Amino acid sequence: MLADIAERRRPAADALKDWGLAHRFAGSGDRAAIASLVYDGLRRRASAAWIMGQETPRAVLIGMLRLQRGLAAPTIASLFNGGRFAPEPLSAQEQERLANGSLDDAPPEIAGDAPDWVLPSLQGVFGGDLLPELRALGRRAPLDIRVNRLKLDRDEALSRLAHLAPELTPHAPMGLRIPLGEDGRGPALHIEPEFIEGLYEIQDEGSQLATLLSGARPGETIVDLCAGGGGKTLGLAALTRNKGRIIATDADPRRLAPIHERLRRSGAEAEIRTPRAGRARADVLTDLDGTVDRVLVDAPCTGTGTWRRNPDAKWRLRPGSLALRVSEQAQVLDRAAELVRPGGRIVYVTCSLLPEENDAAVAGLLKRQGERFAVVAADEVLAAGTPGLAPFVRLTQQGLQMSPALTGTDGFYVAALERRA
Numbered sequence: 327m328l329a330d331i332a333e334r335r336r337p338a339a340d341a342l343k344d345w346g347l348a349h350r351f352a353g354s355g356d357r358a359a360i361a362s363l364v365y366d367g368l369r370r371r372a373s374a375a376w377i378m379g380q381e382t383p384r385a386v387l388i389g390m391l392r393l394q395r396g397l398a399a400p401t402i403a404s405l406f407n408g409g410r411f412a413p414e415p416l417s418a419q420e421q422e423r424l425a426n427g428s429l430d431d432a433p434p435e436i437a438g439d440a441p442d443w444v445l446p447s448l449q450g451v452f453g454g455d456l457l458p459e460l461r462a463l464g465r466r467a468p469l470d471i472r473v474n475r476l477k478l479d480r481d482e483a484l485s486r487l488a489h490l491a492p493e494l495t496p497h498a499p500m501g502l503r504i505p506l507g508e509d510g511r512g513p514a515l516h517i518e519p520e521f522i523e524g525l526y527e528i529q530d531e532g533s534q535l536a537t538l539l540s541g542a543r544p545g546e547t548i549v550d551l552c553a554g555g556g557g558k559t560l561g562l563a564a565l566t567r568n569k570g571r572i573i574a575t576d577a578d579p580r581r582l583a584p585i586h587e588r589l590r591r592s593g594a595e596a597e598i599r600t601p602r603a604g605r606a607r608a609d610v611l612t613d614l615d616g617t618v619d620r621v622l623v624d625a626p627c628t629g630t631g632t633w634r635r636n637p638d639a640k641w642r643l644r645p646g647s648l649a650l651r652v653s654e655q656a657q658v659l660d661r662a663a664e665l666v667r668p669g670g671r672i673v674y675v676t677c678s679l680l681p682e683e684n685d686a687a688v689a690g691l692l693k694r695q696g697e698r699f700a701v702v703a704a705d706e707v708l709a710a711g712t713p714g715l716a717p718f719v720r721l722t723q724q725g726l727q728m729s730p731a732l733t734g735t736d737g738f739y740v741a742a743l744e745r746r747a
């Protein structure tokens with residue numbers, strides 16, 4: 327599977343699905359264990375190959391067992407014992423590399439397992455913290471949920487969900503963290519009765535915080551311009567306690583489809599505007615131009631901030647896809663600028679760590695709009711959203727950046743712009 331993912335540049339989930347179909351005899355425990363090996367292998371693809379002196383999938387897995395899972399060389403040797411379902415025994419060279427291979431002299435793109443061409447951009451954001459940040463991006467992501475305050479408070483949720491042993495998330499006031507099993511998998515929450523009842527949503531703490539930092543307030547007219555499946559739409563409805571007017575749309579009607587059921591389940595209220603397929607796709611928001619208090623732009627992006635969840639995505643990322651996302655971001659920001667009323671705000675969010683998609687996108691809008699927009703200071707954005715978060719984010723030129731090492735969340739960027747006139 328690792329070879330398939332690398333050579334055909336396939337998403338890991340697709341490769342795993344195909345393997346599952348071709349190996350129907352494999353039980354669910356084996357499937358989970360295999361998926362976990364594949365994901366961990368992808369997390370440490372470069373560093374594991376470096377210590378083993380080879381780039382083969384076998385070398386990556388052996389190196390990963392040491393680097394990611396912390397297994398000692400004799401333990402790894404005992405797993406590679408040539409038994410019926412076990413891999414071939416370790417060669418003398420493999421044993422030597424396992425014992426002596428080191429990352430001491432490895433360049434940051436190897437030690438931090440990231441594509442080399444994005445390093446200068448990441449260095450620009452993280453400076454001297456580059457390596458700890460890359461390492462944190464290589465760890466497994468936690469499983470976070472957002473308690474639906476439209477139905478209950480966090481204390482009630484703690485007792486209703488006691489069987490899942492949840493803990494409070496460090497920053498988000500409605501967040502709970504569900505412990506993962508040994509293989510890094512969490513419980514199947516979507517079949518839990520409390521989930522079906524709409525008592526919570528599965529949402530990374532960073533995404534919860536980005537919603538809070540939008541500063542949305544009851545009574546406002548809010549457009550969720552890139553609503554996708556509605557993660558933030560639901561969060562906005564909960565934040566405003568269903569006392570605002572929320573309009574959600576997305577350029578891709580297929581991505582919007584799940585939102586109706588999610589709204590129903592959670593009791594969240596929002597107006598969904600679905601663009602119609604067709605050659606001249608009509609803009610579904612023209613009636614709102616110049617009237618909206620707050621436009622949330624949860625922009626399409628490279629998703630570099632979510633590499634903990636999608637370690638295969640980092641090896642698929644290419645400069646061309648970054649360029650494409652950057653042009654989409656400009657387009658969507660320009661649309662947001664038309665919607666917002668004088669004194670109203672655009673809140674720009676990405677799950678990217680790359681300044682090209684973050685500060686540069688905001689700077690681009692400011693330049694195109696002349697004096698019409700001004701950046702709201704990040705201190706103000708934090709004070710209105712979640713004041714306790716301030717020491718855990720990086721302030722950037724135009725906004726703020728959350729990251730796995732500093733905030734313990736996926737890497738989210740947030741900036742707010744106010745329309746002056």
Ligand SMILES: C[S@@+](CC[C@H](N)C(=O)[O-])C[C@H]1O[C@@H](n2cnc3c(N)ncnc32)[C@H](O)[C@@H]1O
Binds near residue numbers: 554558581
């Ligand atoms: C990061 S995802 C949104 C995730 C969603 N807000 C959530 O919290 O679940 C970005 C979305 O932007 C949409 N998109 C891309 N270009 C767009 C445009 N010009 N106008 C509106 N939506 C756009 C994509 O279809 C995608 O669903």
